[in-house]
Amino acid sequence: MGLEEVVTFLIPTLNERDGIGLIIDEIKSLGFNKIIVVDGNSTDGTAEIAKEKGAKVIYQQGKGKASAIMTGLKYVDTPYVAVIDGDYTYNPADVFKALKMMEDYDEVIVVRGNRKNIPLINRFGNWVITKMFNTLFGTRLKDVLSGFYALRTNEVKGVNFEAKGFSIEVAICAYLASQSKRIGEVIGDYRARKGVSKLKKIQGLKILFDTILLAAKFNPVFLIFLIGSVLLIPGIAILSYVALDYLAYHIFHFVLVFVGFSLFNVGLISLLLSVLALYLKRMEYRLNEKIEGLKRDV
Incomplete structure (x- = not known):
């Protein structure tokens, strides 16, 4: 043909x-x-x-x-x-x-x-x-x-x-x-x-x-965790404000520290999990690619 x-x-x-x-x-x-x-x-x-x-x-x-x-x-x-x-x-x-x-x-x-x-x-x-x-x-x-x-x-x-x-x-x-x-x-x-x-x-x-x-x-898992990682931004902003206020005026904001650390931790964990989800997806793609290649060779 x-x-x-x-x-x-x-x-x-x-x-x-x-x-x-x-x-x-x-x-x-x-x-x-x-x-x-x-x-x-x-x-x-x-x-x-x-x-x-x-x-x-x-x-x-x-x-x-x-x-x-x-x-x-x-x-x-x-x-x-x-x-x-x-x-x-x-x-x-x-x-x-x-x-x-x-x-x-x-x-x-x-x-x-x-x-x-x-x-x-x-x-x-x-x-x-x-x-x-x-x-x-x-x-x-x-x-x-x-x-x-x-x-x-x-x-x-x-x-x-x-x-x-x-x-x-x-x-x-x-x-x-x-x-x-x-x-x-x-x-x-x-x-x-x-x-x-x-x-x-x-x-x-x-x-x-x-x-x-x-x-x-x-690949919804990756995207969900990637969106969650956005919480890093307000977390860092709040902690930065608390640190500057303390250094300049010796005022310590306990509530803001708690909120800032919570947002920062959730954002950081989400970022790490999004990276992990991405690499797992890539590994799945590469493994399946190898398997398909082996099937064609048989």
């Missing part, structure tokens, strides 16, 4: 007339004919162009990129699915590098290697979100927000990722990481987009917030 028969390209679109035809032509020139375009009711003729180019066009259920991808996965009948944005920024030829790794991984992310085509503020936001994701989920990813990635279909088909909009990439990674599935990366090309970007600056903050919510779902 050739590669063209084992992978379906899934392209979520909304008003991408400038890029969709070009990306479909490139995919077909590589020998891939299973192409599903999930359109979010574009008004610029995107769906019509995709149909003319020979892609299967499906109109998504709901709104946003997350709904488009979850809608499209229902129609995938190949072992692998390659999700790629329809704005021409990604080079579909990089799918060959990703598919070479799919025997050992459940998701392979095509990392955006050419960062000059990403606005500086977006680069910073991607870095912050990826670092936070790695901290919360014990991964070592370089580009959790890449819009081009290959997935093992049976691992994601039918899953409700409970994500909205552009948080879908983070939600997929969070789901797979929490299931101790293996996530790999390859370096790919990243070109200047065709058309107008749909990603607004405020959406970066939403993705960051959604990452925290995903951590609450998949």
